[in-house]
Amino acid sequence: MYDVLADTGVLVVHGMATEDHVAAVRGELAPYLEEAAAQPDDPDAFYPGLTRRLTALMHRSPMARELMMHPVVEALGERHLGPNCKTWTLNVSAALEVGPGARDQALHREEDLYPFFELPRPNLILASMWAMSDFTVDNGGTQVVPGSHRWPAGRVAEDHEIVRADMPVGSVLFWLGGVLHGAGANVTTDDWRYGMILTYNLSFLRQEENQHVSIPLADALQLPEDVQARLGFAQDNGDGLGFFDPRPVLGT
Numbered sequence: 001m002y003d004v005l006a007d008t009g010v011l012v013v014h015g016m017a018t019e020d021h022v023a024a025v026r027g028e029l030a031p032y033l034e035e036a037a038a039q040p041d042d043p044d045a046f047y048p049g050l051t052r053r054l055t056a057l058m059h060r061s062p063m064a065r066e067l068m069m070h071p072v073v074e075a076l077g078e079r080h081l082g083p084n085c086k087t088w089t090l091n092v093s094a095a096l097e098v099g100p101g102a103r104d105q106a107l108h109r110e111e112d113l114y115p116f117f118e119l120p121r122p123n124l125i126l127a128s129m130w131a132m133s134d135f136t137v138d139n140g141g142t143q144v145v146p147g148s149h150r151w152p153a154g155r156v157a158e159d160h161e162i163v164r165a166d167m168p169v170g171s172v173l174f175w176l177g178g179v180l181h182g183a184g185a186n187v188t189t190d191d192w193r194y195g196m197i198l199t200y201n202l203s204f205l206r207q208e209e210n211q212h213v214s215i216p217l218a219d220a221l222q223l224p225e226d227v228q229a230r231l232g233f234a235q236d237n238g239d240g241l242g243f244f245d246p247r248p249v250l251g252t
């Protein structure tokens, strides 16, 4: 498991979530996703149209928080991010539905958020895509380019180097943050491909999704300490990074 991810930059693990757990997450997010209308496509936009997106999942779905802390994720984070930091944090949470007619998303790297580091970079991000419905090569299964985490800047993927995630509901596609990837096209099916992306970054880097605004402090402080820490509501293992004092202002 560890070597496959290190060597190819990509790994699929089946059976990570039960169908009941997937249904529970979907149920918790459904009222929010219903309001996330799919837009027509703009061919120049980074996000393809005919898709539905929802963020701030860790505030909205207690069952998704359990998946964020899955032991396999913890083990992969320890191995692939652990050597480069004291701890790691949730970087992004999003539910991503790819609807009929959606085009391929342009290939990109999660770690392009941090251009200070030259390619190929040390591991800064571990990404996971949870299959909340079956993923196929035709219905929008995520495109990934194995090995591209080791490519120099400027190398462009050729069609034969791109593979598309084909995995049953409850599986997870993992990839390292240097791997080229993007949502797949869904032009021949009537499916709504439903994925939940959770990415994790080294905790001394800024989180792409601002958890401190997405999750009110009073709610965050009710969560178990390990969950708070993964969300970034903790000081880095005893050093000064991220220190805080949650006591209220005197007299309030």
Ligand SMILES: O=C(O)CCC(=O)C(=O)O
Pocket: 096, 105, 129, 140, 141, 142, 143, 181, 182, 183, 184, 195, 197
């Ligand atoms: O939906 C997917 O399969 C990938 C999504 C993605 O890479 C993105 O939204 O940046």
